[in-house]
Amino acid sequence: MNLEFTAEExxxxxxxxxxxxxxxxxxxxxxxxxxxxxxxxMVAWHKILGEKGWSVPSWPEQHGxxxxxxxxxxIWLEENARVNAFxxxxxxxxxxxxxxxxxxxxxxxxxxxxxxxxxxxxxxQGYSEPGAGSDLASLKTTAVRDGDHYVINxxxxxxxxxxxxxWGFFLCRTDPDAAKxxxxxxxxxxxxxxPGVEVRPIKLIDxxxxxxxxxxxxxxxxxxxxxxxxxxxxxxxKFLLAHERSGIAGVARSKRAVEKLREIAGKELLDGEPxxxxxxxxxxxxxxxIDLAALEITELRTLAGEQAGKGPGPESSILKIKGTEIQQRxxxxxxxxxxxxxxxxxxxxxDAGSNQYPIGPEYAQHSAATYFNMRKTSIYGGSNxxxxxxxxxxxxGL
Amino acid sequence: MDxxxxxxxxMVRDGLSRxxxxxxxxxxxxxxVESDAGWRPEIWAQLAExxxxxxxxxxxxxxxxxxxxxxxxxxEEFGKGLVVEPFLPTVVCxxxxxxxxxxxxxxxxxxxxxxxxxxVYAFAYAEPRGRYDLADLQTTAKKDGDGYVLNGHKxxxxxxxxxxxxxxxxxxxxxxxxRDGVSVFVVAxxxxxxxxxxxxxxxxxxxxxxxxxxxxxxxxALIGExxxxxxLVERVADxxxxxxxAEACGAMKVAHAMTVDYSRQRKQFGVPIGKFQVLQHRMVxxxxxxxxxxxxxxxxxxxLDAPEKERKRTASAAKVRIGQAxxxxxxxxxxxxxxxxxTDELAIGSYFKRLTILNAxxxxxxxxxxRHIALx
Ligand SMILES: Cc1cc2nc3c(=O)[nH]c(=O)nc-3n(C[C@H](O)[C@H](O)[C@H](O)COP(=O)(O)OP(=O)(O)OC[C@H]3O[C@@H](n4cnc5c(N)ncnc54)[C@H](O)[C@@H]3O)c2cc1C
Ligand SMILES: Cc1cc2nc3c(=O)[nH]c(=O)nc-3n(C[C@H](O)[C@H](O)[C@H](O)COP(=O)(O)OP(=O)(O)OC[C@H]3O[C@@H](n4cnc5c(N)ncnc54)[C@H](O)[C@@H]3O)c2cc1C
Numbered sequence: 001m002n003l004e005f006t007a008e009e010x011x012x013x014x015x016x017x018x019x020x021x022x023x024x025x026x027x028x029x030x031x032x033x034x035x036x037x038x039x040x041x042m043v044a045w046h047k048i049l050g051e052k053g054w055s056v057p058s059w060p061e062q063h064g065x066x067x068x069x070x071x072x073x074x075i076w077l078e079e080n081a082r083v084n085a086f087x088x089x090x091x092x093x094x095x096x097x098x099x100x101x102x103x104x105x106x107x108x109x110x111x112x113x114x115x116x117x118x119x120x121x122x123x124x125q126g127y128s129e130p131g132a133g134s135d136l137a138s139l140k141t142t143a144v145r146d147g148d149h150y151v152i153n154x155x156x157x158x159x160x161x162x163x164x165x166x167w168g169f170f171l172c173r174t175d176p177d178a179a180k181x182x183x184x185x186x187x188x189x190x191x192x193x194x195p196g197v198e199v200r201p202i203k204l205i206d207x208x209x210x211x212x213x214x215x216x217x218x219x220x221x222x223x224x225x226x227x228x229x230x231x232x233x234x235x236x237x238k239f240l241l242a243h244e245r246s247g248i249a250g251v252a253r254s255k256r257a258v259e260k261l262r263e264i265a266g267k268e269l270l271d272g273e274p275x276x277x278x279x280x281x282x283x284x285x286x287x288x289x290i291d292l293a294a295l296e297i298t299e300l301r302t303l304a305g306e307q308a309g310k311g312p313g314p315e316s317s318i319l320k321i322k323g324t325e326i327q328q329r330x331x332x333x334x335x336x337x338x339x340x341x342x343x344x345x346x347x348x349x350x351d352a353g354s355n356q357y358p359i360g361p362e363y364a365q366h367s368a369a370t371y372f373n374m375r376k377t378s379i380y381g382g383s384n385x386x387x388x389x390x391x392x393x394x395x396x397g398l
Numbered sequence: 399m400d401x402x403x404x405x406x407x408x409m410v411r412d413g414l415s416r417x418x419x420x421x422x423x424x425x426x427x428x429x430x431v432e433s434d435a436g437w438r439p440e441i442w443a444q445l446a447e448x449x450x451x452x453x454x455x456x457x458x459x460x461x462x463x464x465x466x467x468x469x470x471x472x473x474e475e476f477g478k479g480l481v482v483e484p485f486l487p488t489v490v491c492x493x494x495x496x497x498x499x500x501x502x503x504x505x506x507x508x509x510x511x512x513x514x515x516x517x518v519y520a521f522a523y524a525e526p527r528g529r530y531d532l533a534d535l536q537t538t539a540k541k542d543g544d545g546y547v548l549n550g551h552k553x554x555x556x557x558x559x560x561x562x563x564x565x566x567x568x569x570x571x572x573x574x575x576x577r578d579g580v581s582v583f584v585v586a587x588x589x590x591x592x593x594x595x596x597x598x599x600x601x602x603x604x605x606x607x608x609x610x611x612x613x614x615x616x617x618x619a620l621i622g623e624x625x626x627x628x629x630l631v632e633r634v635a636d637x638x639x640x641x642x643x644a645e646a647c648g649a650m651k652v653a654h655a656m657t658v659d660y661s662r663q664r665k666q667f668g669v670p671i672g673k674f675q676v677l678q679h680r681m682v683x684x685x686x687x688x689x690x691x692x693x694x695x696x697x698x699x700x701x702l703d704a705p706e707k708e709r710k711r712t713a714s715a716a717k718v719r720i721g722q723a724x725x726x727x728x729x730x731x732x733x734x735x736x737x738x739x740x741t742d743e744l745a746i747g748s749y750f751k752r753l754t755i756l757n758a759x760x761x762x763x764x765x766x767x768x769r770h771i772a773l774x
Contacts, residue, residue: 128737131665133666133736133737134666134667134671134736135666135667135668138666138667138668157737158737202741202743203741203742203743204740204741204742205732205739205740205741205742205747205748205750205751207742211737211740268527268529269527269528269529270529270531271531271534271575272534272574272575275529278764280764280767280768281764332725335754336758336762336764339529339530339758339762340524340529340553340554340758341526341553341554342600342755342758343554343556343599343600343601343605343755343758344554344597344598344599344600344605345597345598345599345600349597356595357593357595357607357609359595359597359607360526360553360554360607361526368600368751368754368755369600371754372600372747372750372751372754375729375732375733375739375740375750376737376740378733379732379733379736379737379739379740380737383733383736384733385674385676385677388676
């Protein structure tokens, strides 16, 4: 066992670092932290990576992957986190992409994978419904075969960034009489411009609009958009969720956020001394770093297992639980660090080009909104309670 | 020992609770918070009419003879409705200064206006780099003839956009964080040289950055002793802490009730999610946290007249306990609501936000834990 990078790995790191330095759009700055990005900003890096052939590193080589080792992938994420890069959205890259190249038809691969790689096609995930959240298998949206089309009716909700999406992957009930709720569900790709698809924004507690209700009314979708076999969608959905989870750990991003927290706590004062020198505060930051170190090695062990041919299994639930707890704790501590300046609602204060007094230090802005927003991480992608249920059943055998 | 409320106190609670129920429903509140004004002066007038604004003042000061327990009852009911009207800065803070240290003339001038609702106050004490230290003041008040000239910057002054007057802490002598040299002034909000930057806060109130640029005030703007006001400021801050704790209790109670209610309605896997033991136990823990918080709020409120050290230690203990409880209850409430908890549409998100922000007001958990240790 050995944690040191080899000479080749160090060379790879340097290559990656200089590529990022030369190519990451400067105007995106600390984009990973910003809540107010335009859709163009969100795909800018994805498109650059697409051209370089680095947008889907974890895919098999024949579909445009890089064949990087787990260590290289780890280095890649680390280096991006150093500049706090806004990484390609997961819906195409780590969710539907792997489903399509694993279970999809040749036509689907040809048609959809290039757009996912290049970042030209924006995907969204249509799983959840008002009555089907944690209990996803109880979903009601129906797809009824009519000649060479499915006619789809139902309501999806919480569809992240669907307002910009070109395509969505949806779970629909194709056999209402199936014996178990998990059966009779199909995985269908829908062009979001198809008549009958309507997306309505939902405002969240941080003031942002990242999720939507998606209404599907007599939406006619060609049968060739069915992925894999009819009524076998649950298998693909589960496959995808395990992939989704390993992305949610967010170790590299959290490491960068800890650095940022240290910077902030170095500027804030307590009794005239930097807050970070206060033992109580320093202890909390260290606790985070310690938990993060443990999570990092756990993730590396998972990645290594994956490389050795073990697909992401129920262990990824550990990554989801700890990763999101750490992310939430980080935003909580950042809010704590800024003291009274957590309270102003910066979203509604227009400082741009103003010669008025600014409100509080720049780093305090959005600290509360980010904290509020990050409560979502223990809810989505299978809530942390559901992750614990998975570990209970699959690992503890209870 | 007696944990009962008097008949009058029960009446006040009933009246307020009806007002909150009938006029502070969720949609109406949201409309008011998002309006240009950001609050409802007509509610303020109604509170004055009901005698609420005069309740904690003695009869000789022009009030109705109540005290801290009455303020606690009011704040708890306000917490239940997430009332944004500035009772805490006006009645508890400004009222507190006047009550404890105002001259007869000052009491006559100011308390009457508080009681009848014609005046609103904001308490400008925090400074950008002072964190929660009440003595960490860079705002200065220099003697100038009979009066003083104020210069400085106060941070996140809650209620300032609505206020007719500001109560301001400033240094008349001494260094940056000295205990000596702290004085308190009352200044008209429209006085020459008062420059404000107003903004909404994430929990639905309004606040300002307030800049004092050579603001001249007369001698009788000084409340209490020149240079020796820190103990007074600390006392009023402890009273504010107790009031905030009460508000938090009200908000926690409702957040908990909403969560239990939601867990009864919301079905997943064919059963109400409240049937999952893991959620049941967490709602029990929320409830326990709430009950402990009520106890600490009583304790802090009842010790406000205790000897200084005991008062401070109890106030800090309460703020620590409530800060922790408020965070726990708020986070769990959102989690148990699932995706719905994240929406702006549901009231629970606003309870969560208020429970988050009040942790920092008048000192957060770490600050009060340190003070509690230092006073051991
Ligand atoms: C910001 C955000 C973005 C999202 N993006 C997407 C998206 O792009 N596409 C998509 O399809 N979905 C998306 N979701 C939906 C997300 O997957 C669901 O919110 C999640 O699955 C939880 O479902 P729910 O909200 O209905 O909560 P519920 O299932 O109603 O859960 C409420 C509470 O009960 C708990 N609970 C439920 N069942 C159990 C049980 N058996 N044991 C113990 N506790 C239980 C939950 O953990 C939670 O705490 C998003 C959600 C959010 C908040
Ligand atoms: C030091 C000591 C002194 C004692 N003195 C006395 C005595 O003087 N007289 C006497 O009669 N008894 C006495 N007891 C026994 C005591 O009352 C039992 O230990 C207790 O009731 C728990 O029962 P158990 O040990 O069989 O654990 P179990 O009932 O087997 O419980 C094991 C675990 O499962 C949990 N659990 C059980 N049911 C549920 C549920 N429905 N939901 C969630 N969790 C559950 C428990 O909380 C526990 O964590 C004593 C025990 C100890 C340790």
